[in-house]
Amino acid sequence: MIRTIGVDPGSRYTGYGIVEGDGFRLKYIHHGTVKLPPARPLSERLQIIFEQIKASILEYSPQFMAVEEVFFAKNVKSALSLGQARGAVILAGVSSGLSIHEYSALRIKQSVAGYGRAAKEQVAGMVQRLLSIEGEIEPNAADALAVAVCHISTHSSNLRWKIPGGS
């Protein structure tokens, strides 16, 4: 069983979700959203993301962090903001000793919904069913849980291929 924190960074909301599994079973552990006060200075906002992700890692002890790869953004300004939040998230993981893994949106959708072009709502719905979570999940937290599930399934099948005689 491996435990992974998936994170979906954003300049306003950063979702995170912790999932445990081995490729056959998935177990939901926790999810949440870091909400940033918009009127505060950048340095303070980055520190909030960094500290809160570090606190979740300390509390739930995942061994891996999974984050979606990003190549696109609405514009240069939002790419800069997103990059800063993303930097804070990744540093929270590295400085806690986690191994960091990035997955494309296509790969995440494939591994969760079985279809690379699945709509955002389909992915969220599948995450909820796979992990038996009741009630609404905030969209960033749903995306964070999806990338955690993607990492567990990818990592588990990699491990399976390495076992001698395994298939």
Add this chain to the structure above:
Amino acid sequence: MIRTIGVDPGSRYTGYGIVEGDGFRLKYIHHGTVKLPPARPLSERLQIIFEQIKASILEYSPQFMAVEEVFFAKNVKSALSLGQARGAVILAGVSSGLSIHEYSALRIKQSVAGYGRAAKEQVAGMVQRLLSIEGEIEPNAADALAVAVCHISTHSSNLRWKIPGGS
């Protein structure tokens, strides 16, 4: 006298420069460039920036960090990379207890070269003269020293206005 670390973050080269002063005098302390190995994973590159900036802060004990404000980038991809590096730099400052200040390119050029539209080379030349540095300075480190000088002159004149009876 206040001591400031100026930083010019980038996805390949991050320049930093430490300057001390009180608005009348400027004293050059140190400068350097963090060079990132391009082939390494993102998480490792961000960690190198974070650790090396923290190490310089620990060694030279500035009270302030100054960084150029950024609104533009070549494209979304470079804005994402720059944002990530910038996030790592700012977190290195915040987590070392420094107060972080951002200045526009216009403001930096005005305070160093006396002219908001000064060319990059003019700014570098003025930094070199103001701080009596001999030999070539790597461009990112020159920009980092410029933002440090800008912070010292801004902060000192703010302080001067606050002294009762001062002018």
